Amino acid sequence: MPRSGSTPKITRRTALAGLSASAALLAMPRLGRAADETIRIGFPTPLTGPFAAEARDQVKCAELAVKLVNDKGGIAGRKVELLVRDDKLNAGEAATRTLELIEKDKVHAVVGALSSAVQLAVNEVTRARGVIYVSISQSDTINEAKDFSKYTFHEALNPHMTTSAVARQTLKKGMKVAHLVADYAYGHEMLRGFKRAQAAIGADNVGEILHPFGAADYSTFMPRLMSMRPDVLCISNFGRDQANAIKQAVDFGVKQQMKIVVPVILHNQRLAVGPDVFEGVVGGANYYWGLETQSKSASSFNTAFKAANGGAIPTDYGAYGYSGVGSLLAAMQAAGGTDTDKVVDALEKLQYDLTKGPQHYRKCDHQSVQSVLVLESKKKSAMAGENDLFAILANDAGSDDMLRSCSELGHAT
Amino acid sequence: MTGPSSGEAVAKPASSGLAWLLDHRVLLSIAVLAVLPWLLPSKALAVNVLIYGVVVMGYNLLFGYTGLLSFGQAAFFGSGAYFTGIAIGRYGVPWFAAVPIAVLLSTCLAAAIGIVSTRTRGIYFSMVTLALAQLVYYVALQAASFTGGENGLRGFTVDRINLFGLQVNFLDPINKYYVLMAFAALAMWFQSRILNSPFGAVIEAVRENEQRARACGYDVERSKLVVFMLSGAISSLGGCMLALHLSIVPLDILHYQTSGMIVMMVLLGGARSFFGPFVGAASFLILEDVISLWTPHWQIFVGAIFVLFVLFLPKGIWGTLLDALDSGKARR
Numbered sequence: 001m002p003r004s005g006s007t008p009k010i011t012r013r014t015a016l017a018g019l020s021a022s023a024a025l026l027a028m029p030r031l032g033r034a035a036d037e038t039i040r041i042g043f044p045t046p047l048t049g050p051f052a053a054e055a056r057d058q059v060k061c062a063e064l065a066v067k068l069v070n071d072k073g074g075i076a077g078r079k080v081e082l083l084v085r086d087d088k089l090n091a092g093e094a095a096t097r098t099l100e101l102i103e104k105d106k107v108h109a110v111v112g113a114l115s116s117a118v119q120l121a122v123n124e125v126t127r128a129r130g131v132i133y134v135s136i137s138q139s140d141t142i143n144e145a146k147d148f149s150k151y152t153f154h155e156a157l158n159p160h161m162t163t164s165a166v167a168r169q170t171l172k173k174g175m176k177v178a179h180l181v182a183d184y185a186y187g188h189e190m191l192r193g194f195k196r197a198q199a200a201i202g203a204d205n206v207g208e209i210l211h212p213f214g215a216a217d218y219s220t221f222m223p224r225l226m227s228m229r230p231d232v233l234c235i236s237n238f239g240r241d242q243a244n245a246i247k248q249a250v251d252f253g254v255k256q257q258m259k260i261v262v263p264v265i266l267h268n269q270r271l272a273v274g275p276d277v278f279e280g281v282v283g284g285a286n287y288y289w290g291l292e293t294q295s296k297s298a299s300s301f302n303t304a305f306k307a308a309n310g311g312a313i314p315t316d317y318g319a320y321g322y323s324g325v326g327s328l329l330a331a332m333q334a335a336g337g338t339d340t341d342k343v344v345d346a347l348e349k350l351q352y353d354l355t356k357g358p359q360h361y362r363k364c365d366h367q368s369v370q371s372v373l374v375l376e377s378k379k380k381s382a383m384a385g386e387n388d389l390f391a392i393l394a395n396d397a398g399s400d401d402m403l404r405s406c407s408e409l410g411h412a413t
Numbered sequence: 414m415t416g417p418s419s420g421e422a423v424a425k426p427a428s429s430g431l432a433w434l435l436d437h438r439v440l441l442s443i444a445v446l447a448v449l450p451w452l453l454p455s456k457a458l459a460v461n462v463l464i465y466g467v468v469v470m471g472y473n474l475l476f477g478y479t480g481l482l483s484f485g486q487a488a489f490f491g492s493g494a495y496f497t498g499i500a501i502g503r504y505g506v507p508w509f510a511a512v513p514i515a516v517l518l519s520t521c522l523a524a525a526i527g528i529v530s531t532r533t534r535g536i537y538f539s540m541v542t543l544a545l546a547q548l549v550y551y552v553a554l555q556a557a558s559f560t561g562g563e564n565g566l567r568g569f570t571v572d573r574i575n576l577f578g579l580q581v582n583f584l585d586p587i588n589k590y591y592v593l594m595a596f597a598a599l600a601m602w603f604q605s606r607i608l609n610s611p612f613g614a615v616i617e618a619v620r621e622n623e624q625r626a627r628a629c630g631y632d633v634e635r636s637k638l639v640v641f642m643l644s645g646a647i648s649s650l651g652g653c654m655l656a657l658h659l660s661i662v663p664l665d666i667l668h669y670q671t672s673g674m675i676v677m678m679v680l681l682g683g684a685r686s687f688f689g690p691f692v693g694a695a696s697f698l699i700l701e702d703v704i705s706l707w708t709p710h711w712q713i714f715v716g717a718i719f720v721l722f723v724l725f726l727p728k729g730i731w732g733t734l735l736d737a738l739d740s741g742k743a744r745r
Contacts, residue, residue: 047709048705048709048710048711048712052709085706086705086709086711088705090663090665091565091661091663091664091665092655092659092661092663092665092666095659095660095661095663096457096458096461096659097457099456099457099586099659100455100457100458103455103456103457103586104454104455104456104457116563116564117563117564117565117663117664120564120565120567120661121565121567121659121661121663124567124568124570124659124660124661125659125660125661128570128572128584128660129584141564146568147567147568184563185562185563185564188563
């Protein structure tokens with residue numbers, strides 16, 4: 001083999017220098033990109049199952065919150081991306097999806113879930129890994145010291161504050177109250193809230209019946225409830241169960257005998273069965289689009305949502321998606337990025353007004369202190385349009401007094 | 414009948430490479446599992462394949478090899494998970510002790526359910542196991558102070574483990590996978606030992622012809638009970654792995670839908686084959702994971718694929734593949 005002396009000899013030293021130079025060159029765009037890397041928010045929600053309608057609204061509103069921030073140039077120059085995952089209303093599935101979001105997609109925070117058990121599962125995964133989680137589903141348990149962590153935030157109302165607001169509007173001293181309750185955590189917590197409010201008001205409990213989650217047939221419960229002769233029937237269930245239970249109660253003529261009260265009156269369920277069935281039913285809510293006559297932020301939220309969704313109006317559970325993601329992004333804005341400790345700090349200090357008036361996260365349990373609406377379903381003749389569903393009976397401004405005290409929840413005060 | 418046959422479990426003349434590989438099925442399976450996290454879209458999914466693989470493998474012992482169609486395997490999967498969680502969270506037992514304790518207690522549960530259910534046959538066996546598993550579900554639902562009830566069991570996160578003086582961050586997905594893979598490997602070795610033992614031949618004899626097995630002098634009832642307990646023990650190990658992996662135990666784990674999913678996985682992968690359960694678990698979970706990313710109607714697709722499999726590939730993916738390899742060799 002001929003060897004030519006002119007071939008430049010590559011020494012180990014030059015090779016090393018060249019390699020490290022090219023490695024550095026390759027790394028350059030990465031370093032440059034790190035600053036404007038997208039901010040990823042994980043969003044597990046039950047796109048399949050009985051709460052799918054509410055879940056889809058949550059996704060739409062969460063996407064709107066992200067879009068509004070991106071339109072203004074993102075956070076510290078970084079775009080925000082929402083990663084929606086179907087948790088199938090199953091705690092194990094939700095935990096797996098959250099692990100994937102954290103480990104594979106490297107999300108900076110998680111928002112979402114629509115069931116008590118599911119949010120507690122997500123919270124267990126995120127808090128062990130030091131990832132911020134903003135829960136947007138009702139729960140009392142997540143406020144308690146046992147499940148709390150500095151990374152846990154609860155944007156939704158909790159059963160305690162909802163039921164006490166509803167009870168204040170509907171119950172009077174000496175009234176007889178019966179309960180139909182979905183037999184799972186949500187129903188149990190609502191029942192506990194109602195009973196506590198009842199005791200404070202001086203109303204009497206005449207009986208409670210538990211029904212299985214997702215029941216289709218309530219006909220066996222109705223005669224039993226009617227025989228208790230209550231003045232008020234509280235139906236504590238969620239999603240399709242609410243529409244089914246109220247519909248069958250009306251068929252049995254329950255409304256002629258007593259008033260029907262629900263802890264949370266659902267926009268989508270009222271739409272699903274029509275005004276005659278829901279007429280006169282009273283329930284609590286975190287949001288109703290008709291608030292726009294009273295609140296400027298409601299009006300601008302409605303306008304933005306309509307513009308993004310072809311004129312549709314936002315719903316109650318949808319609004320949680322908006323304010324949950326919105327408050328988190330506002331805190332990231334204030335913290336100037338995604339550094340977890342700084343964002344937690346910013347969330348604790350944050351005063352925000354995204355959909356209905358001032359809100360803030362209470363320091364000890366990170367529960368969002370916010371107003372509670374009490375709505376009454378309108379009768380058909382009183383409706384001004386097809387979206388004019390409810391009359392606002394009360395709009396209780398948010399205050400710490402609505403919540404259970406920090407020491408009752410087991411937090412060090 | 415030339416004796417109990419079981420897909421690749423049959424010892425072939427060790428002339429071809431394939432036969433050699435099949436004789437070392439445990440090592441081969443471990444090798445495949447070792448690269449799994451790098452092949453799947455996410456590490457969490459790989460861990461789930463591992464967990465459900467072990468659960469379904471335990472069930473395969475009962476359904477595939479002994480021919481007992483139980484609809485209550487979720488009881489052992491769930492009890493393994495719950496006992497692990499309760500031992501760690503409530504009694505402060507270290508994780509390496511919690512796992513054998515949970516398996517032991519679950520085996521006792523399997524003995525109790527087995528004593529009642531193995532007295533029945535056919536559809537009655539399926540129904541009794543289903544009913545007893547539902548009983549376990551309701552106990553877990555009602556004993557909320559122990560199990561967390563509806564909200565599930567929480568508060569037992571294992572974040573660091575100590576391996577022979579070496580601190581390992583258990584929250585790291587790769588570390589977690591390989592630690593749990595050690596459990597899966599143990600379960601596979603155990604299952605392989607059972608199948609290669611005379612007892613393994615007996616249970617297949619029971620499946621092929623219960624009358625004849627009895628006539629040959631085997632104690633059919635006791636064999637069924639023992640295999641029920643072994644199957645429960647292996648499936649409960651999967652439950653322990655789930656508890657360590659998710660650091661929660663959802664109540665749904667005990668639901669009859671979980672039992673149904675286990676049956677689906679074993680049919681998809683191939684009953685009566687050693688590695689089939691892992692193939693079944695992997696294909697089911699990947700289908701679910703990937704399809705649900707682009708459509709909320711994923712159930713339609715998974716259901717359709719399952720129906721097609723039952724109609725056209727009754728031996729499942731792995732069983733059909735092994736058959737194809739076998740017949741290819743015969744033609745040569």
